[in-house]
Amino acid sequence: MKKIVFLTGAGMSVESGFKTFRGNDGLWENFPVEQVASHDGWEADPTLVTNFYNMLRKKLYAAEPNEGHRLIKELEKDYDVTVITQNVDNLHEKAGSSHVIHLHGELTKVCSSHEPYDSRYIKELTADNCEVTPGTKAGDGSLLRPFIVFFGEAVPMIEPAAEEAMRADILVIIGTSLNVYPAAGLVQYTRPGTSIYLIDPEDVSANGMRAVTHIKKGASEGMRELAKLL
Numbered sequence: 001m002k003k004i005v006f007l008t009g010a011g012m013s014v015e016s017g018f019k020t021f022r023g024n025d026g027l028w029e030n031f032p033v034e035q036v037a038s039h040d041g042w043e044a045d046p047t048l049v050t051n052f053y054n055m056l057r058k059k060l061y062a063a064e065p066n067e068g069h070r071l072i073k074e075l076e077k078d079y080d081v082t083v084i085t086q087n088v089d090n091l092h093e094k095a096g097s098s099h100v101i102h103l104h105g106e107l108t109k110v111c112s113s114h115e116p117y118d119s120r121y122i123k124e125l126t127a128d129n130c131e132v133t134p135g136t137k138a139g140d141g142s143l144l145r146p147f148i149v150f151f152g153e154a155v156p157m158i159e160p161a162a163e164e165a166m167r168a169d170i171l172v173i174i175g176t177s178l179n180v181y182p183a184a185g186l187v188q189y190t191r192p193g194t195s196i197y198l199i200d201p202e203d204v205s206a207n208g209m210r211a212v213t214h215i216k217k218g219a220s221e222g223m224r225e226l227a228k229l230l
Contacts, residue, residue: 001079002080004079008086011175012087015068029055035048038151041150057125060089060108071223105148106148107148109123110122115140166191173200198214198215199222201217
């Protein structure tokens, strides 16, 4: 069975009405990104950051996957599919995708602020219990924080993602620029002969990358076209 690896970014979730990290204006839901998505922002005002993610979680639980998410899931019938996403939403999972790697963390989870990746203190929140009271502590006594990779923090899931890219027969990049790490980096891990598709309505400079088939459409329309090409 051929292996398809998807790398999805902010453009994947736009049609679901969910804004994810970051606009060109450096704002996320009208807050400066440094204030709500950096380690310094968290240290400066954990209450503000906790409330920001509470608000975002409510929006996420109201959002539904779009046709693009569903078409990725459909390909599992015929291919071995892995989704690597830069998005913190759970819309791929909601659509039924069974193998999703989150590079930048998961909005539906909270963790220890002392040791974010200590699995003992990572907790999944549910739709009817998605708010964290500011000041709530994790099991290790540190403040409970969003399970998000803040700007300036390491991206621990990049290694498993690179391993998946190495095994891909087909790599499909949706809604993320090829000039931004980690998209550009992951393409470098693919083997020679891997087919690479890019679904993005904007012009993207491929930066000397090997042949990329560019489908100049949004996520859902682009996925419909890709499904035909495959």
